[in-house]
Amino acid sequence: MGKSGRTRRDVILRMLDERERLEVAELTRRLGVSAMTVRRDLHELQQDGVLRRVHGGAVRRERSPFETRxxxxxxxxxxxxxxxxxxxxxxxxxxxxxxxxxxxxxxxxxxxxxxxxxxxxxxxxxxxxxxxxxxxxxxxxxxxxxxxxxxxxxxxxxxxxxxxxxxxxxxxxxxxxxxxxxxxxxxxxxxxxxxxxxxxxxxxxxxxxxxxxxxxxxxxxxxxxxxxxxxxxxxxxxxxxxxxxxxxxxxx
Missing domain, CATH: 3.40.50.1360 (Rossmann fold)
Structure with a gap:
C-alpha cells in the first residue's frame, strides 16, 4: 500500500538529505506508487523550492535556514x-x-x-x-x-x-x-x-x-x-x- 502524499514527500526530503540526486524509478520502488505520482510529488516539492526537477528525477537545491526549518x-x-x-x-x-x-x-x-x-x-x-x-x-x-x-x-x-x-x-x-x-x-x-x-x-x-x-x-x-x-x-x-x-x- 502506498504512503500518503505528505508522508511520501517527507521520505523524499530525507533521501535528498543523504544524496544529491534521486531517480524516479528508484522512488517508485521505494514509495510503492506510480511514476506519475512520484513526478507529481517532485513537482510540488519544486514549487516549494526545496529541489529542482531534472530529466529522470530531481536534484537537491540548497535551502536557506528558513526553508530547512x-x-x-x-x-x-x-x-x-x-x-x-x-x-x-x-x-x-x-x-x-x-x-x-x-x-x-x-x-x-x-x-x-x-x-x-x-x-x-x-x-x-x-x-x-x-x-x-x-x-x-x-x-x-x-x-x-x-x-x-x-x-x-x-x-x-x-x-x-x-x-x-x-x-x-x-x-x-x-x-x-x-x-x-x-x-x-x-x-x-x-x-x-x-x-x-x-x-x-x-x-x-x-x-x-x-x-x-x-x-x-x-x-x-x-x-x-x-x-x-x-x-x-x-x-x-x-x-x-x-x-x-x-x-x-x-x-x-
Missing part, C-alpha cells in the same frame, strides 16, 4: 496551522510572526474574509498576495531586512507598537518551565515582544519538539499566553504548567 516536521505544522486558523474569525486583526509554523497558519488563513494582518515577515505577507478575491489588508512593518526575509530593528518595533490587534499567532524556538518561550535571534525576539504588547489574545503555535528546548533569548512567560496549539500531548510538567498559567492547551 519549514520542511522539518511539515505534517505536524500543517495540523497545528489548521487548528490555529480555526481560532481566527473573518474580520479579525491578527499579528503573525516570522516563524515557519506561524507562516503555515498564514497560508491556512488565505480564505478568511476582511482580515487585517500585521507582520514583519515578507514570507507571511506574500501568502496574501495574488489570492483571487482576497479581502485581506496586510500591514508589513518597516525596518532592516534580515537574512530570513523579515524586517527587524527599532523601526519595525516602533511601527508595531503603534497598532492594536485582536489576536497574535506566535511561534517560538523552545519552551521551558524556567525561561518560558525562547527564541534564537535577539532582533526577531524584540519584534515578537512588541507584538505581545499590542495583542488582546496570544496564540502560540509550536510542534512537540519545542517542549523542554531552550534558546538564547527569553521572549515571554507562559502566563502571557492564552492558547497553545501543538501536535501531541506535551510531556510532564507542561500540561500542569499550562493549567496553572491559565493557558488553553489544544492538541492538533
Amino acid at each position: 519549514r520542511v522539518a516536521h511539515a505534517e505536524e505544522k500543517l495540523r497545528i496551522a489548521a487548528r490555529a486558523a480555526g481560532l481566527i474569525d473573518d474580520g479579525d486583526s491578527v499579528a503573525i510572526d516570522t516563524g515557519t509554523t506561524a507562516h503555515s497558519v498564514a497560508r491556512a488563513l488565505r480564505d478568511r474574509r476582511d482580515l487585517v494582518v500585521v507582520t514583519n515577515s515578507i514570507h507571511v505577507a506574500g501568502e496574501f498576495q495574488g489570492v483571487p478575491d482576497s479581502s485581506a489588508k496586510v500591514l508589513l512593518a518597516g525596518g532592516v531586512i534580515a537574512p530570513e526575509l523579515c524586517l527587524v530593528g527599532a523601526l519595525a518595533t516602533e511601527t508595531i507598537r503603534k497598532l492594536h490587534v485582536n489576536k497574535l499567532v506566535l511561534g517560538c524556538g523552545g519552551l521551558t518551565a524556567e525561561r518560558g518561550l525562547t527564541f534564537f535571534d535577539i532582533e526577531e525576539a524584540e519584534v515578537r515582544r512588541a507584538m505581545l504588547e499590542i495583542a488582546e489574545k496570544v496564540i502560540v503555535v509550536m510542534d512537540h519538539t519545542k517542549f523542554g528546548r531552550t534558546e538564547t533569548i527569553s521572549v515571554a512567560r507562559l502566563d502571557q499566553v492564552d492558547v497553545l496549539v501543538t501536535d501531541a500531548e506535551p510531556p510532564p510538567p507542561y500540561p500542569r504548567l499550562c493549567r496553572d498559567s491559565g493557558v488553553e492547551l489544544v492538541i492538533a
Whole structure:
C-alpha cells in the first residue's frame, strides 16, 4: 500500500538529505506508487523550492535556514496551522510572526474574509498576495531586512507598537518551565515582544519538539499566553504548567 502524499514527500526530503540526486524509478520502488505520482510529488516539492526537477528525477537545491526549518516536521505544522486558523474569525486583526509554523497558519488563513494582518515577515505577507478575491489588508512593518526575509530593528518595533490587534499567532524556538518561550535571534525576539504588547489574545503555535528546548533569548512567560496549539500531548510538567498559567492547551 502506498504512503500518503505528505508522508511520501517527507521520505523524499530525507533521501535528498543523504544524496544529491534521486531517480524516479528508484522512488517508485521505494514509495510503492506510480511514476506519475512520484513526478507529481517532485513537482510540488519544486514549487516549494526545496529541489529542482531534472530529466529522470530531481536534484537537491540548497535551502536557506528558513526553508530547512519549514520542511522539518511539515505534517505536524500543517495540523497545528489548521487548528490555529480555526481560532481566527473573518474580520479579525491578527499579528503573525516570522516563524515557519506561524507562516503555515498564514497560508491556512488565505480564505478568511476582511482580515487585517500585521507582520514583519515578507514570507507571511506574500501568502496574501495574488489570492483571487482576497479581502485581506496586510500591514508589513518597516525596518532592516534580515537574512530570513523579515524586517527587524527599532523601526519595525516602533511601527508595531503603534497598532492594536485582536489576536497574535506566535511561534517560538523552545519552551521551558524556567525561561518560558525562547527564541534564537535577539532582533526577531524584540519584534515578537512588541507584538505581545499590542495583542488582546496570544496564540502560540509550536510542534512537540519545542517542549523542554531552550534558546538564547527569553521572549515571554507562559502566563502571557492564552492558547497553545501543538501536535501531541506535551510531556510532564507542561500540561500542569499550562493549567496553572491559565493557558488553553489544544492538541492538533
